[in-house]
Amino acid sequence: MTQPRVRFAPSPTGYLHVGGARTALFNWLYAKRHGGVFVLRIEDTDKQRSTAAHTRVILDGLSWLGITWDEGPFFQGEYAPRHQADAERLLALGLAYKDFLTTEELEAARARIEGSGGTFRYERKSLALPEEEVARREAANASYAIRFEVPQEEIAWDDAVHGRISWQGRDIDDFIILRSDGSAIYNLAVVSDDIAMRITHVIRGDDHISNTPKQIALYRALGAPQPIFAHVPMILGSDGKKLSKRRSAAAVGDYQDLGILPAAMRNFLALLGWSPGQEEIVPEQEMIARFALGDIQKKAAVFDTTKLEWMNGQFLSMLPATELLAPVTRQLDILGVPHAGHDLLAVIAAVKTRARTITHVAEQVAVRLDGSRVVRDEKGLALVARLGDRFAVNLRLAGDVLQDVSWNAAAIEAALKALAERDGLKLGDVMQPIRVALTGGTVSEPVHELLAVVGKEEALRRLAVTAAA
């Protein structure tokens, strides 16, 4: 088999949607699996909506996910001359024809037919202008679009994920391939480019299934070999509707901002619609080794943020704290928390096993570094209420005992346990108030580690201040 060539071809009209990212990932996985070439092509033929900024966002999103391309990015807009040439060729071959109908005439015809309950069909026979009229407009140099004459035959293909899909030519309208301004319509541009770039496998969203018979007809008309098509299912929001920015985070960048690790995002996306078997956390090499188009699910999948966060937590706990240093530092800077002189690594390590996102890690680190960020939460309040006077009393006791302790976790723990034993206190009643004094909440790493990480001076200060309040 010759070397496979796949492509990801987003249009830069918006952010990088997670569905698009997954399509890109599947292409990438396929290329890696079979030693193929991954081509990136930006489909910027919609001049109104395409922007360089969007292109940048898409490229950055792919890079963040670790999806690399071997060729490109190519810009479809640069291939207009080839698109035109292909359209002209089809015209010359008699497989396409000039359509002099104006947009207004077309709309009127559509309204008329659909208004009377019929199904609008564009057929040369039914809508073509009388020959004299065509001749007249041609002579007058009237503008025209080029329409492809869809052959009245069965068009079928073996989809790599769906199996055989077939279409009847008569169910497909003769569609425009070249606008009256000379620019190509999507279906022509895609086929023209995929042929030129020698794409062997078209792996894309299954919202393109109905474009496929049109494109196959074009491949045939152009005399080009037809690639293998693989249509991957859509990604839905929890409401069962297509995941959209309006209701939830739909852009790759949103998850980056949420503090999701690229490896976790990649793993999660890959397992949405594809499954290597029973395991949930799949190393990249394993993923590549096992990836097969035929194993992709046919059904659309709901994007479950909760599971993503769980998965991210798994990756977070496997990740050495050093890897988190840069992103956490960045977030601390954004939050405006001074961190110079602190052993950030130790704080991150103390906090990360309980966190699900980088953002969460950074917030917890911030509380440990900066006493002014301690805000008592609901459970903290409840504890204070439950303990009454004991809250401050125990805090003071702990503060006294800790005064002379050498500041390491083991010594702190020993001192605190000795205190509880000496005064017959429940261990929890001495530990929890400390936790509330230091963090505002009742949840954290073990108290002795918390104390160690906050540092003696600051920890004792928080204990004293809280006890006095």
Next chain:
RNA sequence: GGCGCUAUCGUCUAGAGGCCUAGGACACAGCCCUCUCAAGGCUGGAACACGGGUUCGAAUCCCGUUAGCGCUACCA
């Protein structure tokens, strides 16, 4: 409306005719561990959309119904 695609726990999925009294994961509930939480361990509830076939046997194959989704542009 037409054409097409899809249909296993709430969600992601395993399942390619007997291995299925349907397995795993997230979420949920309970228990254990424990100063708290997380992690971890154990336990529990929870699904083959419906109806017909084919077959000795169907979650798996076929047909129909229903439902959801997609497309139906001189958008991509």
